[in-house]
Amino acid sequence: MKLNTQNIIIDSINYLKIFVKESDKFNEFLHIGQATNDPLKVSYIKKEKIKSLKDFAKIEMGKYPSREFRNKYFVSTTIEKLFKELFTIVTNRESNMLYEVINRIDIHLKNNIKNELFIEPDVSGFYSEELKKYNYYKNGSCMSGKPRRFFKLYDLINEDENLSVKIVGLKSDNLVIARALLFSKTIYKHKICEDSGKIINTTFSKSYYLDRIYVADFLQNSSYEELQTKLFLQIKRAYKLNNLNCYNKSQIESHLIKKHDVEKLNIYIKKYKPSFFLDVCPTDVEDLEFYPYADTFKYVADKGLTCMDDQTGHILTLDCTDGEATEAEPKNECCDCGEINDDHVFYSELEDDYICGDCSTYIEERNEYCLTDNALYNNHTGDYHWASDIQ
Numbered sequence: 001m002k003l004n005t006q007n008i009i010i011d012s013i014n015y016l017k018i019f020v021k022e023s024d025k026f027n028e029f030l031h032i033g034q035a036t037n038d039p040l041k042v043s044y045i046k047k048e049k050i051k052s053l054k055d056f057a058k059i060e061m062g063k064y065p066s067r068e069f070r071n072k073y074f075v076s077t078t079i080e081k082l083f084k085e086l087f088t089i090v091t092n093r094e095s096n097m098l099y100e101v102i103n104r105i106d107i108h109l110k111n112n113i114k115n116e117l118f119i120e121p122d123v124s125g126f127y128s129e130e131l132k133k134y135n136y137y138k139n140g141s142c143m144s145g146k147p148r149r150f151f152k153l154y155d156l157i158n159e160d161e162n163l164s165v166k167i168v169g170l171k172s173d174n175l176v177i178a179r180a181l182l183f184s185k186t187i188y189k190h191k192i193c194e195d196s197g198k199i200i201n202t203t204f205s206k207s208y209y210l211d212r213i214y215v216a217d218f219l220q221n222s223s224y225e226e227l228q229t230k231l232f233l234q235i236k237r238a239y240k241l242n243n244l245n246c247y248n249k250s251q252i253e254s255h256l257i258k259k260h261d262v263e264k265l266n267i268y269i270k271k272y273k274p275s276f277f278l279d280v281c282p283t284d285v286e287d288l289e290f291y292p293y294a295d296t297f298k299y300v301a302d303k304g305l306t307c308m309d310d311q312t313g314h315i316l317t318l319d320c321t322d323g324e325a326t327e328a329e330p331k332n333e334c335c336d337c338g339e340i341n342d343d344h345v346f347y348s349e350l351e352d353d354y355i356c357g358d359c360s361t362y363i364e365e366r367n368e369y370c371l372t373d374n375a376l377y378n379n380h381t382g383d384y385h386w387a388s389d390i391q
């Protein structure tokens with residue numbers, strides 16, 4: 001038989017009452033039960049609070065508090081804090097007993113958290129917390145609850161029929177306990193007729209990347225790696241994938257090694273970084289007014305979104321949490337051959353432009369370099385002159 005959560009809290013209090021003395025305040029705490037906003041906490045309301053709501057705000061609780069009432073007027077706290085208010089602990093034996101009971105409730109509450117997979121296509125709605133079907137819990141993401149307009153990039157990705165991004169996660173009822181971005185991309189392969197050069201047949205496959213997994217704050221310490229691993233495995237199962245590129249690979253691996261689940265480990269990809277670009281049109285990205293902060297695909301390059309920071313041609317970096325994006329420093333480019341290389345390309349005052357070592361000639365009388373095309377050799381002296389200096 002599965003124990004009811006509310007009952008285990010009340011039963012535990014009644015059990016402790018046999019052995020430990022109640023505090024003077026014991027009877028002030030009413031309707032003690034599991035907190036609605038945090039399944040690992042308890043909530044209660046005090047007698048005087050019910051009275052003052054009734055007397056001053058004309059709000060009546062009724063015989064039993066509704067969920068809404070509990071949300072609004074109840075105080076939520078840890079089991080430990082509440083039990084210390086309820087009981088007067090004198091001896092070591094009493095203290096041990098109290099903690100034994102607290103631990104038992106804690107384990108029970110944790111075991112009762114469900115891990116239901118959800119897949120949410122409205123990424124902007126989720127991030128901005130406008131979707132009311134979820135109970136968002138603090139999870140260490142700096143983007144949670146930011147305005148919807150910051151997340152237009154994800155809408156843009158989803159407008160492309162070959163790309164998609166979704167929020168995937170685990171929830172307990174409607175409480176989000178773990179979540180991540182899942183990117184996907186369709187890859188087409190054409191079979192071409194050797195004689196005519198025409199495409200005979202096209203097949204396609206999909207490639208996925210699971211971005212950083214965030215875990216609700218209240219489970220960070222107890223179940224961080226476990227929840228990451230659960231989400232990872234559930235996504236693989238849901239999409240029937242042999243391989244899944246994943247940001248949290250090392251944590252998931254170490255968790256599976258701890259659990260000796262080597263079989264699941266074998267089917268891992270070896271690469272840390274995803275093997276695909278998100279080829280959204282960079283000018284469309286540039287046209288956006290606001291940008292999200294991104295963990296992985298944070299570089300906007302001429303090919304699209306990438307996680308590689310060693311690419312030249314970055315236009316933007318999505319490293320701001322205030323809706324901005326960092327524009328790439330313009331690279332110095334030789335005005336003659338177009339070379340881009342900071343070690344080799346320098347500014348010439350004579351040319352008022354950037355030139356490279358290969359395209360330049362030193363003009364001794366000017367103590368400066370100019371483009372070789374603009375340097376004239378003096379057969380008599382063996383020196384070079386800048387063309388504009390010669391009549």
Ligand SMILES: [Zn+2]
Nearest residue numbers: 334337356359
């Ligand atoms: Zn050059």
